[in-house]
Amino acid sequence: MPTLWRSLNALAVCLAQAVAQGQAVAEPPQIAWRPRVPLEGSVILLGLRVPYSAADSVVAVQGELAGEALHFERVADEFHTIAAVPLGAATGVPVRVTIVRTDGASDTVVASLPVGRRRAPRERLHAAPDLVQPPESLAERIGAEREQVEEVRRRAHDTPRLWREPFMRPRPGAVTGRFGVARVFNGMLRSRHLGVDFAGRPGAAVRAANRGVVALVADLYLSGTTILIDHGAGLVTGYFHLSRALVSGGDTVGRGQLIGHVGASGRVTGPHLHWLAAYGSLSVDPLGLVNLDFDAPLTFGIR
Numbered sequence: 420m421p422t423l424w425r426s427l428n429a430l431a432v433c434l435a436q437a438v439a440q441g442q443a444v445a446e447p448p449q450i451a452w453r454p455r456v457p458l459e460g461s462v463i464l465l466g467l468r469v470p471y472s473a474a475d476s477v478v479a480v481q482g483e484l485a486g487e488a489l490h491f492e493r494v495a496d497e498f499h500t501i502a503a504v505p506l507g508a509a510t511g512v513p514v515r516v517t518i519v520r521t522d523g524a525s526d527t528v529v530a531s532l533p534v535g536r537r538r539a540p541r542e543r544l545h546a547a548p549d550l551v552q553p554p555e556s557l558a559e560r561i562g563a564e565r566e567q568v569e570e571v572r573r574r575a576h577d578t579p580r581l582w583r584e585p586f587m588r589p590r591p592g593a594v595t596g597r598f599g600v601a602r603v604f605n606g607m608l609r610s611r612h613l614g615v616d617f618a619g620r621p622g623a624a625v626r627a628a629n630r631g632v633v634a635l636v637a638d639l640y641l642s643g644t645t646i647l648i649d650h651g652a653g654l655v656t657g658y659f660h661l662s663r664a665l666v667s668g669g670d671t672v673g674r675g676q677l678i679g680h681v682g683a684s685g686r687v688t689g690p691h692l693h694w695l696a697a698y699g700s701l702s703v704d705p706l707g708l709v710n711l712d713f714d715a716p717l718t719f720g721i722r
């Protein structure tokens with residue numbers, strides 16, 4: 420394996436330099452994450468620490484978790500990225516990180532993340548059959564709209580991180596529907612709730628959870644008047660069932676900016692805001708973003 424051979428050679432050179440300079444022998448790169456046991460369907464902060472003697476020679480850190488690319492940035496002497504653990508993941512989600520050095524050599528570090536089961540209640544709903552199962556004639560429209568949304572989510576991996584401050588809730592007040600709740604419509608399990616619902620009178624303010632670029636404003640069959648914001652580094656937030664959108668595609672919005680009004684558009688039984696958060700194709704609990712501090716140092720070497 421030439422790559423491994425190059426790595427070993429590079430390591431031998433590193434060790435020789437460290438010994439010559441009287442430094443401690445280089446340790447292998449380490450991966451750490453927070454929270455220590457992430458829940459399925461949540462965002463995490465993932466970090467990498469490379470040995471001090473090698474940190475300056477790193478030209479790129481690449482990686483992947485659950486099929487989604489990672490976007491490492493240097494934070495002091497660590498490299499940080501957001502990542503997501505899929506809803507429904509069993510314990511032992513693999514993460515793979517590759518460190519490319521100036522001399523062209525690379526090291527790959529692999530770890531396995533423990534995953535906590537999300538405890539979410541079942542919600543029994545009764546609704547008109549039309550609302551539960553849209554008529555066949557709409558299948559094409561719904562499919563095309565889903566593809567539009569998925570495209571925005573894919574592209575967020577190509578946008579640089581546009582935010583520096585923590586995420587905030589788009590509305591004050593009570594959460595009326597939690598993430599991950601199993602929805603049983605008319606006695607049949609139809610779906611899991613892939614967002615968080617906030618109460619709100621029609622016309623109440625909806626604010627951008629963080630800085631980003633408006634990637635979609637559209638009237639969609641299921642989610643009604645919908646705004647998607649691309650925050651970059653893989654992250655998208657969505658605001659569904661609005662009565663009115665106050666922004667247009669391509670607008671840069673600031674954290675806390677008024678972007679729309681609560682409504683009851685799309686497939687709903689009453690006015691509320693459905694707030695979505697996604698890391699690429701993975702929907703995650705948006706409330707987990709609110710407590711995420713990208714720059715906080717991680718704890719390495721303790722498991």
Ligand SMILES: [Zn+2]
Pocket residue numbers: 596612614615616692693694
């Ligand atoms: Zn909802």
